[in-house]
Amino acid sequence: MTPEQVPSVVFKTRVRDESVPGPNPYRWEDKTTEQIFGGKKVVLFSLPGAFTPTCSSNHLPRYEQLFEEFQALGVDDIICLSVNDAFVMFQWGKQIGADKVKLLPDGNGEFTRKMGMLVEKSNLGFGMRSWRYSMFVNDGKIEKMFIEPEFGDNCPVDPFQCSDADTMLAYLKGSEAPGVSEPVKAFVG
Numbered sequence: 001m002t003p004e005q006v007p008s009v010v011f012k013t014r015v016r017d018e019s020v021p022g023p024n025p026y027r028w029e030d031k032t033t034e035q036i037f038g039g040k041k042v043v044l045f046s047l048p049g050a051f052t053p054t055c056s057s058n059h060l061p062r063y064e065q066l067f068e069e070f071q072a073l074g075v076d077d078i079i080c081l082s083v084n085d086a087f088v089m090f091q092w093g094k095q096i097g098a099d100k101v102k103l104l105p106d107g108n109g110e111f112t113r114k115m116g117m118l119v120e121k122s123n124l125g126f127g128m129r130s131w132r133y134s135m136f137v138n139d140g141k142i143e144k145m146f147i148e149p150e151f152g153d154n155c156p157v158d159p160f161q162c163s164d165a166d167t168m169l170a171y172l173k174g175s176e177a178p179g180v181s182e183p184v185k186a187f188v189g
Contacts, residue, residue: 005140007114008033012107014086028086033111036104037140040076043172044104045134045163046117049126050084050092053187054160059132060096061184062165067100073172077102083109083118083129096185106130120153134163136172144171 015029036042045063047055063070063078070078078101082089085107093103112118112130121129135145146167148159160180170177 003115004142006033006037006137006142007111009111009114011036011104011111012086013105014090034140036077036079037137039139041074041139042077042079042137043070043075043134043168044079044081044137045132045165045168046081046106046112046115046130047132047163048082048121048129048158050082050088050103051095051189053189054132054158055082056092056096057183057185057187058181059160059164060098060101062181064096064098064101065184066165066169069169070172073169075172079104081106081111081130083107083112117147119151119155121155123154123156132158132160132163134168136168146171 011031013029013031014026016025017027018025020027045059047059049055060080063080067078080101081104083106086105089103089105106112109118109128117131117133118128119131121127131151132148133145136143146162148161148163150157150159164180166181167177
C-alpha cells in the first residue's frame with residue numbers, strides 16, 4: 001500500500017556552482033522532500049534505471065517532449081526518479097537531452113523503499129531498483145498514482161502501460177488516456 005504523502009527523505013544531489021574552482025564546477029547539495037514537493041504541483045515518474053531501453057527511448061523523452069503541456073495545466077515540476085546515483089543521472093540526462101524534466105537520484109533507494117516501490121531485479125543484475133510508476137503530487141500529498149501491473153521482485157517483464165506521459169497528461173486534463181506513445185528515441189545497447 002502506498003502512502004498518502006510523499007515520504008520525508010534527504011536526496012544527495014549534485015548542482016552546478018560557478019564558485020567551485022576548476023574544470024568541474026559542481027558540488028554536493030542535500031535536497032529534502034519538503035523542498036522538492038512543498039507548495040508545488042509535481043509529476044514524478046520513477047523507473048528501473050538510467051540508460052535502460054524503455055526508460056531511454058520513451059519514458060523520460062516523452063515527458064520531456066510534453067513538458068509545456070504539463071506546465072499549461074499548472075504543473076510546476078516534472079521529476080524523473082531512479083535508484084541510481086547523482087553522477088549516473090547527470091550523464092544520462094545529458095545523453096538524452098533532458099533539460100526540462102528534473103532528474104532526481106535516489107541512490108540509496110530510501111525514497112523508493114518508503115514509497116513501497118523498491119523491488120529486487122537481480123534477475124537482470126540490477127540489484128534493488130524502483131518499480132515503474134508515476135504520480136501527481138500536490139504540496140506533498142499524493143493525489144494520483146499509476147503503478148505498472150505485475151509488481152514484484154524479479155519480474156520477468158518490464159510493463160509499461162500506465163506510468164507514461166500521455167496517461168498522466170490525460171488524467172490531468174480529465175480525458176481518456178490514449179495509450180502509450182511510440183518510442184520517442186531509438187535505443188542502442
